[in-house]
Amino acid sequence: MPQIVKGVIARSKGADVELVDIVVPDPGPGEAVVQVQSCGVCHTDLHYREGGINDEFPFLLGHEAAGVVEAVGEGVTEVAPGDFVILNWRAVCGQCRACLRGKPWYCFNTHNAKQKMTLADSGEELSPALGIGAFIEKTLVAAGQCTRVDSEADAAAVGLLGCGVMAGFGAAVNTGGVTRGDSVAVIGCGGVGNAAIAGATVAGATTVIAVDVDDRKLEGAKAFGATHTVNGRTEDVVERIRELTGGFGADVVVEAVGRPETYEQAFYARDLAGTVVLVGVPTPDKQVTLPMIEIFGRGGALKSSWYGDCLPSRDFPMLVDLYRQGRFDLDAFVSERIGLGDVEGAFDKMERGEVLRSVVVL
Structure with missing residues (x-):
């Protein structure tokens, strides 16, 4: 059954972000619903708000995220409910010429969830940032965008592997x-x-x-x-x-x-x-x-x-292991932990160069 949750959107170019009600559908074939635990505030999200990526407003912002799989759709074998995962924005297809040549990190046909999340009050479809959209309590993604990692890791730290740190x-x-x-x-x-x-x-x-x-x-x-x-x-x-x-x-x-x-x-x-x-x-x-x-x-x-020419299934678990062993200090990238309602202020701090990463913690 579809769920209504809180999420952060950019409704129009340059406008302040808004915290609104969003409808998240049940996962379809090849999809997963993830309960978001953390999401970093990245420059790319600001580029979306400013219209620097494209003009497909309204955007559901956020993409450097970690959380727990809540439900999966038909045919999903990569992850299961209860798995702690980092989200990635390049789910490889396994069939394109790059994948078939053994270079899936260059995949030319990466994919996202086919269904759209929508605004609860109007039904308008949202464009999720980098195909993820994770400034939200729960998000819908392609199952291939979920990479299972050590559940003992701090979500606020390892979620940053989803974009900037991995890049x-x-x-x-x-x-x-x-x-x-x-x-x-x-x-x-x-x-x-x-x-x-x-x-x-x-x-x-x-x-x-x-x-x-x-x-x-x-x-x-x-x-x-x-x-x-x-x-x-x-x-x-x-x-x-x-x-x-x-x-x-x-x-x-x-x-x-x-x-x-x-x-x-x-x-x-x-x-x-x-x-x-x-x-x-x-x-x-x-x-x-x-x-x-x-x-x-x-x-x-x-x-x-x-994206750092990464293969999430290979690189995320390895880097989380290095982090857990004290050999790669992901905690040092987390400048502050904030709430969903603090994203606009985090953009201001980022533009002033005051933070490496503000991280939304849910």
Whole structure:
């Protein structure tokens, strides 16, 4: 029987979010209803509110979430009621050309729940952020968007693997291939950038350089494993990274901002045959111009990272295990715990750079 629960929506571009009643249908074939325990407040949610993703308002916001499966639909075998899960926004299909080539993290046909959640007062269909919509007491998702993990883990911490932390960690480890002894530079020390720093540290990088224009963020990056910091407002980023890497440049540079000027810094700050990884999300109008002779002459690789090129079924349980063992400090990403009614205020704090992640706890 459909349920009516409280959830946070963006009704129109730029308008403050609203806490409203939402109808969640029973799960159909291949779907699951999840009782949400936590959901991080991510920049992507703000982009949805501002119309920066698309104009399919109203949006049900929230996507960095963990919770407990309440019910599943016909044919679901991945999870069962009572399972503690992290939600992901790239449920792989298993049938596309990427999946069939053994590279499901590149799946070209990821899917979401087929049914729609609706506004209780009007019946209007909601567009769930990244196919999840988790600023809500209970949400409807595709069963493949649920990854079962250790139920003893703190939901507020491990739920962040659902987006930003996984994107950053994976950008360094999966996409960038950071390994022991590498030098790594990370440009942009928000949640994603700090996750890349933490990932590089876990993977064994010996020189990890944090770059930002905010001294508060640079100081915070040290807690995630940064061995050196560079303030791009007062220092020449490329020259400083070269100085810190024996004059050569970093083996891997992760760009976690998504701007042409920082991407250019990343390009020139890498060693010959080094790797640049773009994980910062640019707006559609951003363009970068580089001399082709430099692209050719430097060799190496210029990569973009989709969700940290992660495979949730492989990576989420592993990272939760590292967290439980004290080897990957997910708690450090949780700046504050808030209620469903506090999302708008959390957006303000995020824009002012006061938090890594505000986390809604239900």
